Amino acid sequence: MDRLEDKKLLKIKHLLGIQGMCREDLELILKTSESFKQILDTPNKKVAALKGITVVNMFFENSTRTKISFEMAEKRLSADVVNFAASSSSLKKGETLIDTAKNIEAMKIDMVVMRHSTPGAHKMLMENLNSIIINAGDGAHEHPTQAILDLMTIVEHIPNLKGKRVTMVGDIVHSRVAMSNIHALKLFGAKVQVCGPATLIPKDIEKMGVDVTYDLNEAIQNSDAMNILRIQLERHVGSSFPSLREYHNYWGITNEKLARAKNDILILHPGPMNRGVEIDDDVADGDHQVILDQVLNGVASRMAVLYLLSANIGGEK
Amino acid sequence: MPDNKQYKVFKIEQGTVIDHIPSPRGLAVFRLLSKNNNSLISIGLNFDSKTVGKKDLIKFEGKIISKKETDKIALIAPEATINIIKDFKVIEKRHIDIPSDIHGIIRCLNPNCITNIEKIDTIFKVVEKKPVKVMCHYCERTAEVKPDMIDKE
Numbered sequence: 001m002d003r004l005e006d007k008k009l010l011k012i013k014h015l016l017g018i019q020g021m022c023r024e025d026l027e028l029i030l031k032t033s034e035s036f037k038q039i040l041d042t043p044n045k046k047v048a049a050l051k052g053i054t055v056v057n058m059f060f061e062n063s064t065r066t067k068i069s070f071e072m073a074e075k076r077l078s079a080d081v082v083n084f085a086a087s088s089s090s091l092k093k094g095e096t097l098i099d100t101a102k103n104i105e106a107m108k109i110d111m112v113v114m115r116h117s118t119p120g121a122h123k124m125l126m127e128n129l130n131s132i133i134i135n136a137g138d139g140a141h142e143h144p145t146q147a148i149l150d151l152m153t154i155v156e157h158i159p160n161l162k163g164k165r166v167t168m169v170g171d172i173v174h175s176r177v178a179m180s181n182i183h184a185l186k187l188f189g190a191k192v193q194v195c196g197p198a199t200l201i202p203k204d205i206e207k208m209g210v211d212v213t214y215d216l217n218e219a220i221q222n223s224d225a226m227n228i229l230r231i232q233l234e235r236h237v238g239s240s241f242p243s244l245r246e247y248h249n250y251w252g253i254t255n256e257k258l259a260r261a262k263n264d265i266l267i268l269h270p271g272p273m274n275r276g277v278e279i280d281d282d283v284a285d286g287d288h289q290v291i292l293d294q295v296l297n298g299v300a301s302r303m304a305v306l307y308l309l310s311a312n313i314g315g316e317k
Numbered sequence: 318m319p320d321n322k323q324y325k326v327f328k329i330e331q332g333t334v335i336d337h338i339p340s341p342r343g344l345a346v347f348r349l350l351s352k353n354n355n356s357l358i359s360i361g362l363n364f365d366s367k368t369v370g371k372k373d374l375i376k377f378e379g380k381i382i383s384k385k386e387t388d389k390i391a392l393i394a395p396e397a398t399i400n401i402i403k404d405f406k407v408i409e410k411r412h413i414d415i416p417s418d419i420h421g422i423i424r425c426l427n428p429n430c431i432t433n434i435e436k437i438d439t440i441f442k443v444v445e446k447k448p449v450k451v452m453c454h455y456c457e458r459t460a461e462v463k464p465d466m467i468d469k470e
Contacts, residue, residue, distance in 0.1 A: 019457065096435055120431035120455025139429050141456060 013312045014133040015305055016122045017142035018183035026151065026187060032304035033152050033297065040076070040300055049307050050079035056104055058084040058114040059136070065271050065295065066136050066146070070113050073302035082109070097121060098128050105129050110313045111306065114138075132309050140174050140232075145305060146270050147180035149298040151188065153290050154225050156297075157266055162189035167219045170229035170251060170278050171200045171240075177270045178229060182208055195219040196251055199240040200231075216251055217260060225266035228253055228279050244277050255282040266290055326361040326376060333377045334400040334407075335390065337366060342394045343373020345464035349389050356380040369396050389422055391415045392449050392462045415446050423451065423466045430456035 010025045018026075039047060055074045059067050067083075074081045084104065101112070111132040114122060119141035126133045137143040158164055166185050172178045172194045185192045186209055193211040194201055201212060213219050219226070231240075231247065241247045253267065267279075267289045275281050283289060338346050340363050347360055357378035366372035381401055382390075390397055391413045401409035419441040425432050432439045432455055440454035449462045460466070 017457075098435060098437075118429055118431045118434055119427065119457070120453070121435075123455050124431050124435060124437055139456075 008308075009311055010308050013309070013315070014122075014126050015144050015309060016126065016133065016135050018144045018147050018180045018187075019142065021144075021183070021187070023187045026148065026184060029148055029301065029304050029308060030152050030155065032308055033148070033301040036076075036303040036307070037297065037300035040296065046076050046078060048078045050074065050077035050310055052080075053077075053111065053310055053313065054080040054082065054109045055111040055113060055306065056082045056084055056109050056131075057136075058086070058101075058104075058112060058116075060086040060114070060116045061137065063115055063136070065298065066115065066143075069295070069298040070134075070136060070145075070302050072299050073306055074113075076299070077303055077306055079111075079306070098124065101125055101129055105131055111310065130314075132312055134305060134309065137176055140176050140179070142180045143176040143270075144180050145298070145302055146177045147184040148305065149294055149301045150177075150181055150227060150268055150270065151184045152297045152301050153268060153294045154185075154266060155188075156293070157264075157290070158224060161185065163191060164224040165191040165193055165222055166225045166227065167193040167195050167223040168227050168229060169195045169216065169219065169253065171231045172196055172205065172229070173200050173202045174232035175229050177227075181227060182210055193219060193223065197241050197247070216253075217257060220253075220257055220261045220265075223265060224262065225268065226253070227268040227270070229270065230272060230274055230278060248277050252276075252278055252280060253283050254280045255286065258283060258286075258288065261288075264288075268294055270294065325364070326359045326374060328405055329357075329359075329376050329378045329402050330405055331403050332356065332379050332401075333382045334402060335375045335377075335382075336372070336398045336400065337369055338373040338375070338394045338397045339369040340371035340373050342464075343375060345393055346373075346390055346397070347375055349393070349464065349467055350375075350377070350382065350386055354380060385422065387411060387413060388416060388419065389467055392419070392423065392467060393464050395446065395449065415443055415449060417443055419443065419451060422468055423462060424468060425453045425456060425458065426460045426466060427453065427456045427458045430458065432456075 008028055011022060012025055057070055071081055109131055113134045113136050115136040117139050119139045122133050122135045122138055135142060135144055168178045168181060182192050195213050195216055198214060265288050267283060269291050273279055273284055275284055343362055359376040361374045364372050395413055395415050397413055399411040400407045421438050425439055430453055441451035444450050444452050444459060450459055451462055452459045
């Protein structure tokens with residue numbers, strides 16, 4: 001690893017989303033992530049890179065993987081970690097998000113990792129705080145660190161993504177993971193495709209340079225990697241498909257359907273998985289899946305993001 | 318002194334004439350500017366126009382519209398022209414320019430956007446001019462500007 005004072009700088013000062021990022025920044029994050037992944041494989045998994053830095057995790061939406069992954073990454077970097085529980089906070093007493101955040105910042109924190117249901121909440125915080133802001137998911141808008149860990153996992157198996165087809169399957173319209181993945185994959189030259197029921201595909205998504213298919217068998221045949229997304233029922237208004245059984249019949253990934261795939265197809269899932277709905281047990285535990293690699297890469301890539309962005313602490317916005 | 322030419326909508330001595338509003342957007346412009354406005358207002362609809370086909374026009378007696386109000390008109394009727402009148406004569410012709418950024422004035426159509434939840438001013442970037450499409454600075458959703466998005470205060 002480079003020493004902290006020698007580290008290369010990202011062009012971004014905060015990580016609000018993948019949209020608008022440049023490929024060089026993503027490449028630097030991936031390269032740094034590889035180094036941290038090697039450290040995670042050693043008996044002493046901890047480095048002193050963020051010693052003396054205080055990171056506050058503010059999660060306003062439920063999270064298991066992302067929250068633990070960020071906390072693990074922060075602790076592996078020796079940061080002081082504070083977890084903010086929205087359910088027991090002054091927000092429940094009518095305080096605004098800005099006031100809550102400003103009060104927390106007054107206690108001399110350095111970085112904020114936030115998940116919030118509201119798109120734009122991170123940008124608002126960035127404009128009102130001096131801390132470094134990292135988006136851990138904002139509504140159906142972006143989930144940049146998920147896209148980075150997905151990209152890292154795919155690139156480990158497919159080093160040159162130019163011309164390779166990556167398909168996002170399922171509930172695209174409500175998925176922040178899909179949006180961030182599309183932006184990241186396109187920066188690396190991948191052919192991005194989305195597949196799912198018409199009711200779960202955003203109108204005009206082709207304008208993002210994405211191919212659309214409603215035929216899962218076709219998608220399976222032409223893909224080099226598939227990222228299977230959960231149905232985000234908590235964001236649905238009304239019914240987007242007749243039943244979970246029907247959804248599984250048409251859009252669920254099964255070993256039988258995967259028989260038509262390329263031999264080395266990769267199956268990703270950002271979790272949480274609904275086995276028997278969007279993915280069968282045989283696939284979730286099968287030879288093509290890299291799901292637990294994604295989880296490990298999540299810690300390594302979040303360490304990289306925290307480490308690289310910490311260079312901006314105390315700097316200009 | 319007023320001339321003797323016959324007008325279908327009264328001439329005004331002092332105030333603002335908004336002309337060349339493409340029909341049927343005249344009433345939308347009227348609704349946008351009429352709140353808290355006690356001046357005499359004359360409206361003409363569906364006049365023949367060489368430039369916009371059918372046009373609407375609005376005359377505000379005694380009211381000079383502000384820059385903010387001009388920006389609002391730009392969002393829904395960028396083809397309109399604005400004449401400021403004094404002593405029955407045009408003393409200023411204002412061109413309507415669509416600004417590249419819009420601060421305040423319009424609200425985001427995304428109900429989940431932070432601007433609809435916290436008390437912060439909206440900021441939009443104009444991404445297309447005909448028709449006017451804007452992208453929210455915060456949630457990054459793009460939408461064509463409709464009259465009901467525009468703040469009537």
